[in-house]
Amino acid sequence: MGAATSIELYNVSKEYHRDAFTIPVLVDLDLSVDEGEFLALMGPSGSGKTTLLNLVAGLDRATHGEVIVHGQDLGLLSEAQITRWRADNVGFIFQTYNLIPVLTAFENVELPLLLTSLSRKRRRQNVATALRIVGLEGREHHYPRQLSGGQEQRVAIARAIVTDPYLLVADEPTGDLDRTTAGEILDLLQLLNREFEKTIVMVTHDPLAALRAGRTLHLDKGRLVDDVVREASVPALP
Amino acid sequence: MIPLKYNLRNLRVRWKTTAMTMLGTGLVVWSACLLFGLVDGLEHSLKVSGEPLDLIVMRPGSTNETTGGFASSKADQLLTLPGIARDEAGHPMAAEEILNIPIAVRGNGTRTNVIVRGVQPASRRLRPDFRIIEGRDLEPGKGECIVSSATSRRFRGAQIGGRLDFGDREAYQVVGIFTAGGSSAESEIWADFQDVVRNTGRSGSVSCVQLRAADRSAYDKLREAIEGEARFKLAAIPEPVYFLNQSRSSVFLKGAGTLIAVLLTIGAMFAAANTMFAAVSTRTREIGTMRALGFSRRDILICFLGESLILCALGGAGGVLAAIPLNAWTYETSDFNSFASVMVAFRLGPTALSVAIGMTLAMGLFGGMMPALRAVRLEVIAALRER
Ligand SMILES: Nc1ncnc2c1ncn2[C@@H]1O[C@H](COP(=O)(O)OP(=O)(O)O)[C@@H](O)[C@H]1O
Numbered sequence: 001m002g003a004a005t006s007i008e009l010y011n012v013s014k015e016y017h018r019d020a021f022t023i024p025v026l027v028d029l030d031l032s033v034d035e036g037e038f039l040a041l042m043g044p045s046g047s048g049k050t051t052l053l054n055l056v057a058g059l060d061r062a063t064h065g066e067v068i069v070h071g072q073d074l075g076l077l078s079e080a081q082i083t084r085w086r087a088d089n090v091g092f093i094f095q096t097y098n099l100i101p102v103l104t105a106f107e108n109v110e111l112p113l114l115l116t117s118l119s120r121k122r123r124r125q126n127v128a129t130a131l132r133i134v135g136l137e138g139r140e141h142h143y144p145r146q147l148s149g150g151q152e153q154r155v156a157i158a159r160a161i162v163t164d165p166y167l168l169v170a171d172e173p174t175g176d177l178d179r180t181t182a183g184e185i186l187d188l189l190q191l192l193n194r195e196f197e198k199t200i201v202m203v204t205h206d207p208l209a210a211l212r213a214g215r216t217l218h219l220d221k222g223r224l225v226d227d228v229v230r231e232a233s234v235p236a237l238p
Numbered sequence: 239m240i241p242l243k244y245n246l247r248n249l250r251v252r253w254k255t256t257a258m259t260m261l262g263t264g265l266v267v268w269s270a271c272l273l274f275g276l277v278d279g280l281e282h283s284l285k286v287s288g289e290p291l292d293l294i295v296m297r298p299g300s301t302n303e304t305t306g307g308f309a310s311s312k313a314d315q316l317l318t319l320p321g322i323a324r325d326e327a328g329h330p331m332a333a334e335e336i337l338n339i340p341i342a343v344r345g346n347g348t349r350t351n352v353i354v355r356g357v358q359p360a361s362r363r364l365r366p367d368f369r370i371i372e373g374r375d376l377e378p379g380k381g382e383c384i385v386s387s388a389t390s391r392r393f394r395g396a397q398i399g400g401r402l403d404f405g406d407r408e409a410y411q412v413v414g415i416f417t418a419g420g421s422s423a424e425s426e427i428w429a430d431f432q433d434v435v436r437n438t439g440r441s442g443s444v445s446c447v448q449l450r451a452a453d454r455s456a457y458d459k460l461r462e463a464i465e466g467e468a469r470f471k472l473a474a475i476p477e478p479v480y481f482l483n484q485s486r487s488s489v490f491l492k493g494a495g496t497l498i499a500v501l502l503t504i505g506a507m508f509a510a511a512n513t514m515f516a517a518v519s520t521r522t523r524e525i526g527t528m529r530a531l532g533f534s535r536r537d538i539l540i541c542f543l544g545e546s547l548i549l550c551a552l553g554g555a556g557g558v559l560a561a562i563p564l565n566a567w568t569y570e571t572s573d574f575n576s577f578a579s580v581m582v583a584f585r586l587g588p589t590a591l592s593v594a595i596g597m598t599l600a601m602g603l604f605g606g607m608m609p610a611l612r613a614v615r616l617e618v619i620a621a622l623r624e625r
């Protein structure tokens with residue numbers, strides 16, 4: 001794999017305006033990510049990692065330049081279109097899991113499927129499959145507060161993959177977890193990348209986590225300062 | 239669409255706020271039910287009192303039975319007019335009646351005017367669904383009377399076996415309790431025509447004649463004869479028109495009720511809005527997450543408006559349920575013409591229910607609108623950064 005291009009950024013800048021000031025967050029970024037790549041984004045706090053992730057995931061718009069994902073120029077989509085596009089193409093994994101507390105694990109995973117036209121039965125099957133992939137069979141009826149942090153993040157990952165999206169974005173997915181649990185979550189992401197051929201962009205502070213990715217980008221003050229591609233990513237910890 | 243269970247469970251999770259808001263909206267809806275239940279009761283009694291083929295014959299120019307007397311000789315001739323409906327026994331359905339407004343003493347010792355109506359046998363058939371529900375009907379010439387159960391409960395001496403004393407010359411023995419389909423007759427004390435004439439010394443005149451036409455064409459002919467013929471020259475007022483003119487207190491109640499309902503609704507709207515603002519702000523990150531997952535602004539709007547509506551509907555339903563026991567309740571007011579006591583039976587009818595539903599929708603929609611719009615306007619990335 002690795003032939004087709006998955007994510008292309010041309011001359012992308014992002015600025016925020018506060019009062020009379022313009023805050024440049026991303027400056028003249030060019031980037032190309034292949035299909036099926038597992039990309040880690042590193043850099044100091046405030047360097048623009050989350051902002052870059054948001055642009056790629058269609059949550060935010062570039063001030064200048066083009067963001068093209070899976071052949072789609074995101075700048076050309078209306079707000080309603082880009083919302084729909086996200087539902088079809090992107091799975092989200094957050095540092096704080098962001099599960100809906102009043103919904104069970106099953107219902108949380110089912111949530112994005114409510115935006116599709118799938119039958120109840122098909123939804124049920126897809127949720128079961130997603131929960132099996134993340135290793136949470138038997139926990140369907142637990143509420144988030146009845147689960148550990150690692151389990152919550154697995155539910156969140158199941159929710160991210162249940163619609164079979166093209167791209168997974170993860171913002172510090174192991175930031176709130178202990179080392180062992182973090183390792184398990186990273187195992188899972190690696191599995192999704194290798195077995196299910198998901199393109200993954202993951203923001204992390206943890207160099208060990210970054211080693212799981214095939215490529216690591218370093219951002220500093222909104223600029224790309226380093227781009228390391230490994231022959232093969234480090235295998236899962238024993 | 240965001241599933242309804244999301245809203246229901248959130249309402250359950252913050253059950254204390256939910257309960258408080260329900261209490262507020264419920265009380266407001268209950269109060270509106272109370273006011274408009276009286277309007278419904280009054281309008282119902284006026285509506286059932288007005289039979290389409292019934293005529294009330296009074297002195298021309300008079301608008302009320304209590305002020306409409308004319309000579310008995312004319313009344314006697316009226317009873318023989320052709321075209322009057324007949325009952326199974328062949329008796330004409332027409333009755334001379336005489337009204338008197340003495341002062342009665344309530345159970346608590348206060349005084350008020352009441353209507354005593356001297357009736358003839360046919361009077362009963364001219365009222366909707368007249369029935370004796372306790373004791374027996376009065377016998378003519380014996381100084382007996384019958385009353386409604388509301389009157390029986392309210393006035394001294396109005397219980398079966400009791401005696402209603404109106405001064406030295408007028409007194410009646412209560413022998414039975416009647417109902418008349420919730421019509422205005424239930425506010426009156428019924429005695430024998432001749433007894434009332436004798437007691438009040440008003441022989442030679444009647445207050446009105448009530449009659450029912452056999453059919454539509456007889457009805458028109460009767461009206462013509464009564465109003466046109468030289469021997470009568472009386473007013474033949476259609477019963478529905480007569481009672482429509484008596485509905486002024488209903489108009490007043492409606493006006494006051496509407497004003498109060500509007501003010502209360504606005505108050506409750508703020509309570510609902512407050513609750514929903516809190517809900518939106520504690521769930522900001524959830525909203526951001528759902529938007530990231532692909533739920534549209536419209537989904538969010540429907541979700542939070544829906545939650546506000548459910549919240550207010552729960553309160554509103556509670557308010558209506560709590561108003562149901564009031565159905566056994568009768569409210570005493572004064573007739574605008576005669577100042578006589580009028581019983582209004584509370585009735586959770588179409589007006590009260592539609593006002594309750596309208597208020598609930600207004601509280602839910604307008605109270606929920608601002609918070610829902612705040613949820614809609616949230617920027618996804620800002621909402622996701624929250625907390
Ligand atoms: N909505 C915003 N308005 C103004 N400044 C913002 C906004 N969002 C992010 N920033 C700024 O952009 C910079 C990059 O933020 P972010 O992408 O979150 O960095 P990172 O994820 O690398 O820590 C920070 O300096 C942050 O303060």
Ligand SMILES: [Mg+2]
Pocket residue numbers: 049050051
């Ligand atoms: Mg960040």
